[in-house]
Amino acid sequence: MISKELIKETTVELLRKASTQLPADVKKALEDAYNKEEDEVPKSQLKAILDNVALAEENSLPMCQDTGVHIFFVSVGKVETDNIQEAIVEGVVEGTKVIPLRPNAVHPITRKNPGNNVGERMPYFNYRFTDNDYLEIGVMPKGAGSENVSALGMLTPAAGIKGIKQFILDVLLKAGSKPCPPTILGVGIGGSADIALKMGKESLLRPLDQRHPEADIAQLEEELYTTLNDVGIGPMGLGGKTTLLGVNIEYAACHTASLPVAVNVQCWAARRAACRIYPDGRVVYTTHGGD
Ligand code: SF4
Known part of the structure; x- marks a missing residue:
């Protein structure tokens, strides 16, 4: 018992x-981002985040x-x-x-x-x-900073993969610096309105170094991660190479007449x-x- x-x-x-x-995977992603950034401003933002993470751990404080x-x-x-x-x-x-x-x-x-x-x-x-x-x-x-910019799109099936990518890009651009980037996008595709939102959040439980088990979804995660990082929002919205630490996707079968897409935005924390x-x-x- x-x-x-x-x-x-x-x-x-x-x-x-x-x-x-x-968790170790998020820390590693932040460290990798710090090593990748060359400009002073994004590097200093990532250093401040990493110092803060180390201090929180050392002192057992949030x-x-x-x-x-x-x-x-x-x-x-x-x-x-x-x-x-x-x-x-x-x-x-x-x-x-x-x-x-x-x-x-x-x-x-x-x-x-x-x-x-x-x-x-x-x-x-x-x-x-x-x-x-x-x-x-x-x-x-x-x-709340990241949750407040999360979004649901009830697309038409005709929107297809192009529409899905556009919706995710729009959510990221609209969010800008508000969710304390670099962020992680938890994407739920299909199901119904509530299922898509739930899948988006649940996908954030998956470590950043684990891709979706299905090859085509894993490939979409990689593609979105690479291309969306080019938007240049950067750490804390001050510009740079690192807007995202990762993109995780989960999907479910949906009604033939609908295409729900949800993005649950997660901050660096x-x-x-x-x-x-x-x-x-x-x-x-x-x-x-x-x-
Ligand atoms: S780091 Fe995350 S939890 Fe903290 S203020 Fe920013 S969005 Fe909110």
């Missing part, structure tokens, strides 16, 4: 890791003042557990106090802030059920953390190198 206390404690640890330590709202991805294997959702919500309340995290979750109309990052449907939960012998919990703290909890009490942090 995986206890409520263990899930709660692990949630606090996940939130701490997510907000204070970037790498950005916007610690986001919390989107959880829970895969429930064939294990006996206490109430998972209740335990995670308690972990969010505790994590907000002890890490500390900025209380970002407010009522959308009254703007009332309970001060603990918990509100109606927040944290938000995505569930899956698996045959695994563990419970897997992932969290993506999502800042591409925070995510995940772990597996086993019934014997072992916790393995899959995004942050082990136990």
Whole structure:
């Protein structure tokens, strides 16, 4: 039996890791970008980001003042557990106090802030059920700067691949410096309006060094990454070679009469953390190198 206390404690640890330590693939992408830039301005912006990331890790403090709202991805294997959702919500309340995290979750109309990052449907939960012998919990703290420029396009099927590329380019250009570039584009193609948006966000869970398993989608990811970097927005919007750290795509079959495309924009602070909890009490942090 995986206890409520263990899930709660692990949630606090996940939130701490997510907000204070970037996953290795994102750090590497930022370092590679720093090495690639030649001009002083983009280089200095990337250096400031990398210094900030190192300081956050060293001092176990959030790498950005916007610690986001919390989107959880829970895969429930064939294990006996206490109430998972209740335990995670308690972990969010505790994590907000002890890490500390900025209380970002407010009522959308009254703007009332309970001060603990918990509100109606927040944290938000995505569930899956698996045959695994563990419970897997992932969290993506999502800042507003990048989320606010995310977009959904309900294209006509006739728009085709050309229309998809144009839509993604338009989203990137309209976003400009607002999402704290270099950014990662999480693209969802197909499904329905809500499925496309969800796939866009979920694609951001995939490490930057892993391409889509299907060759033609992987090729589209590469092509968009290379060509869109030529727009020259650059680190923090001050120009340069690095506008994007990556493009991840997920797709789903869709109605013959529609072509939904969603872009979930993620800033350089591409925070995510995940772990597996086993019934014997072992916790393995899959995004942050082990136990
Ligand atoms: S967009 Fe990202 S890096 Fe910029 S303020 Fe928001 S969370 Fe921080």
